[in-house]
Amino acid sequence: MSRLLVAAALLVAATAPAWVWNPYHLHTLIMAGIFAVLALSLNLLLGYTGQLSLGHAAFFGIGAYATGLLTVKLEWSPWIGLLAAVLLPGAAGFVIGRLALKLRGAYFVLLTISFAGCVSLVSVNWMDLTNGPLGLPGVPPLEIALPGLPAFSLRTKSAFYYVVLAAVGLAYLLCLGLIRSRVGRALVALRENETLAASVGIDGTHYLVLAAAMSAGMAGLAGGLYAHYTRFVSPEVFLFTYTVTMVIMVVAGGKGTLAGPVVGAVLFTVLPEALRAATSWQWQMLLYGVLLVAVLFFMPEGVVPALRRWRTS
Amino acid sequence: MDQLLQHLLNGLLLGATYSLLGIGLTLVFGLMNVVNFAHGEFYTLGAYAAFAALALASVNFFLAIVLAIAAGALAGAACERCLLRPLRGQSIDTVMLVMIGVWIAMQNAELLGWGGVAKSVPTPFPTRPVVLGPLSVAPLRIFVFVVSGALILGAHLVLARTKLGRAMRATFQDRETAALMGVSIERIHTVTFAFGAGLAAAAGALLGPVFLLYPSMGDLASLKAFSVVILGGLGNFAGAALGGLVLGVAEELGAGYVSSGYRDAVGFLMIVGVLLLRPSGLFARAERVG
Numbered sequence: 001m002s003r004l005l006v007a008a009a010l011l012v013a014a015t016a017p018a019w020v021w022n023p024y025h026l027h028t029l030i031m032a033g034i035f036a037v038l039a040l041s042l043n044l045l046l047g048y049t050g051q052l053s054l055g056h057a058a059f060f061g062i063g064a065y066a067t068g069l070l071t072v073k074l075e076w077s078p079w080i081g082l083l084a085a086v087l088l089p090g091a092a093g094f095v096i097g098r099l100a101l102k103l104r105g106a107y108f109v110l111l112t113i114s115f116a117g118c119v120s121l122v123s124v125n126w127m128d129l130t131n132g133p134l135g136l137p138g139v140p141p142l143e144i145a146l147p148g149l150p151a152f153s154l155r156t157k158s159a160f161y162y163v164v165l166a167a168v169g170l171a172y173l174l175c176l177g178l179i180r181s182r183v184g185r186a187l188v189a190l191r192e193n194e195t196l197a198a199s200v201g202i203d204g205t206h207y208l209v210l211a212a213a214m215s216a217g218m219a220g221l222a223g224g225l226y227a228h229y230t231r232f233v234s235p236e237v238f239l240f241t242y243t244v245t246m247v248i249m250v251v252a253g254g255k256g257t258l259a260g261p262v263v264g265a266v267l268f269t270v271l272p273e274a275l276r277a278a279t280s281w282q283w284q285m286l287l288y289g290v291l292l293v294a295v296l297f298f299m300p301e302g303v304v305p306a307l308r309r310w311r312t313s
Numbered sequence: 314m315d316q317l318l319q320h321l322l323n324g325l326l327l328g329a330t331y332s333l334l335g336i337g338l339t340l341v342f343g344l345m346n347v348v349n350f351a352h353g354e355f356y357t358l359g360a361y362a363a364f365a366a367l368a369l370a371s372v373n374f375f376l377a378i379v380l381a382i383a384a385g386a387l388a389g390a391a392c393e394r395c396l397l398r399p400l401r402g403q404s405i406d407t408v409m410l411v412m413i414g415v416w417i418a419m420q421n422a423e424l425l426g427w428g429g430v431a432k433s434v435p436t437p438f439p440t441r442p443v444v445l446g447p448l449s450v451a452p453l454r455i456f457v458f459v460v461s462g463a464l465i466l467g468a469h470l471v472l473a474r475t476k477l478g479r480a481m482r483a484t485f486q487d488r489e490t491a492a493l494m495g496v497s498i499e500r501i502h503t504v505t506f507a508f509g510a511g512l513a514a515a516a517g518a519l520l521g522p523v524f525l526l527y528p529s530m531g532d533l534a535s536l537k538a539f540s541v542v543i544l545g546g547l548g549n550f551a552g553a554a555l556g557g558l559v560l561g562v563a564e565e566l567g568a569g570y571v572s573s574g575y576r577d578a579v580g581f582l583m584i585v586g587v588l589l590l591r592p593s594g595l596f597a598r599a600e601r602v603g
Binding site: 050052054099103105106107109110111113114115117118121124125240244247251282283285286288289290291292293296297300 | 342348396399400405406407409410411413414415416417418419420421422424425532536539543547572574575577578580581582584585588589592
């Protein structure tokens with residue numbers, strides 16, 4: 001039953017551009033994919049180490065700016081840009097992880113908020129580098145250029161959809177590999193009881209730094225893809241709304257599960273779009289807030305674990 | 314030299330309101346173990362309540378501030394009764410996420426109610442600055458400073474001298490023992506949260522006329538409050554009062570001598586610096602948080 005459901009979902013995901021005619025609906029699906037990568041990345045920290053990062057929009061934004069600046073100002077290949085979009089935020093995540101050496105819980109949250117605040121101010125104020133609030137227009141589209149063949153542009157929505165789908169697959173498999181490995185078990189042990197974990201020789205800081213760097217790199221990948229998709233980067237990528245949306249997706253979907261963030265991402269990109277006809281953006285954000293509170297009250301583990309329990313009982 | 318003095322004065326005047334914000338937050342954390350991310354929304358609520366009382370009901374300016382504080386305290390009490398009480402005993406992270414939800418909901422409710430256009434609050438004070446030798450300062454700012462100082466002193470006296478304050482301090486030190494001595498923990502929690510929210514609303518009502526009102530004004534206020542609390546040490550009343558002044562002065566100096574665009578970065582950098590070097594706060598004598 002469960003396998004059938006997964007196979008059906010995969011089939012639907014793989015063939016979507018063939019039967020989703022409306023470009024706007026396809027756009028919604030692409031955004032759902034980008035958010036799925038973001039939610040998976042946040043879940044690595046929130047779900048598996050128990051540390052909440054409220055600065056994840058910073059990694060997303062650094063990724064977007066990394067590839068935006070390299071491709072627009074230096075005219076490098078977008079693929080190198082994407083690589084930088086993973087490495088640079090990853091390095092930032094590593095530094096944050098190192099700095100947060102002894103900080104957990106509320107302290108970690110505040111450190112990440114402060115970091116995101118600083119980065120956002122830099123993006124607005126460092127006019128020479130980032131163009132400030134005007135942003136960077138003209139980010140080139142992704143292109144596949146194999147030797148001997150004409151270059152194939154991934155400019156169209158249906159082509160980009162598959163790029164994003166591949167990124168979601170990659171992020172999912174990366175998380176799966178990590179969780180099933182020694183590292184994943186160490187992370188869960190740390191989340192459940194740090195003192196006990198330390199007593200059997202698990203170096204908490206080491207694993208937290210690793211998780212933070214990987215999580216930041218994944219968020220950066222999402223930012224890089226977003227930059228090449230919208231072909232424009234502005235300080236809006238640092239908006240706190242992005243972080244909030246990620247948190248809601250992870251918490252509502254089911255933190256500490258692998259399917260949860262993906263389900264949360266799809267739900268919370270498709271639902272608001274469906275509601276858009278009926279409500280304005282402000283109502284949507286208001287509903288987000290209420291929904292977050294309601295989920296924590298009535299379904300504290302999230303949709304995916306709740307569904308699982310409901311099926312087995 | 315004159316310029317430096319002017320910056321220091323401006324910093325102290327601004328810092329007093331930051332202290333007010335920080336004290337509310339630090340009390341709620343110390344007593345209830347709640348990381349109140351909605352703190353800035355009570356600040357916004359206070360500012361808009363004062364605006365509503367002044368512009369719509371056209372009451373007296375001073376009465377409007379009192380009404381704003383009452384509105385903040387009431388909203389805080391309601392929030393505690395409806396949301397925090399049922400969650401008591403849950404992990405601190407769950408409560409933190411709930412307060413993030415409250416923050417988003419309150420902010421967007423304000424956006425819906427008041428619209429996104431910035432509003433300014435009329436005041437009865439003359440705009441002509443008072444000149445003291447080389448320094449000049451707006452009368453409104455002096456008023457804000459005096460009221461903030463009075464409120465901080467009042468909050469201190471309530472905590473130090475009254476029976477309620479003793480019950481609050483007892484709960485802070487040891488919840489179970491306080492309960493055994495006949496302190497109603499439930500009531501103390503409601504009062505504390507209302508107290509914190511009321512102080513935030515007071516800061517909003519006082520700073521609202523100095524700046525402009527807009528629905529997302531609470532975000533920065535929250536961050537400043539957190540900076541203050543971290544500077545002073547989580548749960549440390551005197552630390553928060555001093556931390557507010559330190560932050561105000563640091564911001565003024567940063568804006569004056571570095572770049573006004575990075576003014577708000579000063580708080581962020583101070584958070585990072587303090588967390589890394591002295592996580593228990595600048596003024597802590599002993600570690601208060603586990």
